[in-house]
Amino acid sequence: MPLAVVEPEPEPGTEPEPGTEPEPAREHDNPHFVEAVTIEAVFERADDATIDEPTDSSTAALTLRGVAKSFGGVRAVEGIDLTVPVGTFYGLVGPNGAGKTTTLSMIAGLLQPDRGSIHIGGVDAASHSLKAKRMMGVLPDRLRTFDRLTGRQLLYYYGVLRGLTPAVVEKRTGDLGRAFDLTEALGRPVSDYSAGMTKKVMLAGAMIHSPRLLVLDEPFEAVDPVSSAIILDILSAYVAHGGTVILSSHGMDLVQRVCTRVxxxxxxxxLAEGTVAEVRGELTLEQRFIELAGGLSDVEGLEWLHTFSD
Structure with a gap:
């Protein structure tokens, strides 16, 4: 015997007028309904809407004042002051363990400084972090990504996360795929990519929302010369049209060749900051770097390595 469906009795005073259709239930009347919002709406609700986006071209793209960070008893960054003008290709160089990645991670908002201030395009990254992050694209060190997605799916994720419409994401994915020579690879899982291809697709993801500032940690590491040239051309065009890049690199020749300031x-x-010419003086940038880093290590005591055990 089929079960009868019993409609609940309406509450007194809620019956519809004769000859009218009852109003359909609204999702908002359901206590378990969660309103869907766009990423842009979240930004607007979470941040102070009275802060205007920077429009003055004289405003620095990035400013650090007295920024410091410690891990336990180890001081990784100690009182750094930096000013990166708009439209600058800015190089951050130093030996391993010098604090470059920690500095870039604080700029990107991945780490909080113990003290000091960071401003992105005039916006205080501490009190208005979402507004500051919205102006940045980030390529972190030690690439971690959703590598079971295809390249196209990954860029779609990056785009919608940044509040772009699917149509805009689709167009920009095609443009970036052609620019980075990834068009054929976009249909394959990122796990199948080489290290250089992974870096290119993640850089494309960092650029898909057309940020004001790119924060790139070793963007040319593990990248072949052809891919390096492609990335460099794209970044140079980006800077030429008013974008700003701050990157870390161990390639002194590349930094000396492409960076405006270092x-x-x-x-x-x-220990040194300014134009490449100001920092290097009469030396090459590599020689100046070695000088500032304390010179070459002492190889005394390794004479045993000059003989062979067999």
């Missing part, structure tokens, strides 16, 4: 960080401190 800062040398050693033991968490900026």
């Amino acid at each position: 800062a040398v960080i050693v033991a968490g401190q900026v």
Whole structure:
């Protein structure tokens, strides 16, 4: 015997007028309904809407004042001051463990400084972090991504996360795929990509929302010369049209060739900063870097390595 469906009795005073259709239930009347919002709406609700986006071209793209960070008893960054003008290709160089990645991670909002201030395009990254992050694209060190997605799916994720419409994401994915020579690879899982291809698709993801500032940690590491040239051409065009890049690199020749300004960080401190010509003086940038980093290591005591055990 089929079960009868019993409609609940309407509450007194809620019966519809004769000859009218009852109003359909609204999702908002359901206590378990969660309103769907766009990423842009979240930004607007979470941040102070009275802060205007920077429009003055004289405003620095990035400013650090007295920024410091410690891990336990180890001081990784100690009182760094930096000013990166708009439209600058800015290089951050230093030996391993100097504090470059920690500095870039604080700029990107991945780490909070113990003290000091960071401003992105005039916006205080501490009190208006969402507004500051919205102006940045980030390529982190030690690439981690959703590598079971295809390249196209990954870029779609990056785009909608940044509040772009699917139609805009689709167009920009095609444009970036052609620019980075990834068109054929976009249909394959990222797990099948080489290290250089992974870096290119993640850089494309960092650029898909057309940020004001790109924060790139070793963007040319593990990248073949052809891919390096492609990335460099794209970044140069980006800077030429008013974008700003701050990157870390161990390639002194590349930094000397492409960067407008450079800062040398050693033991968490900026030991030299300025145009490449100002920093290197009469030396090459590599020679100046070695000089500031404390010179070459002492190889005394390794004489046993000059003989062979067999």
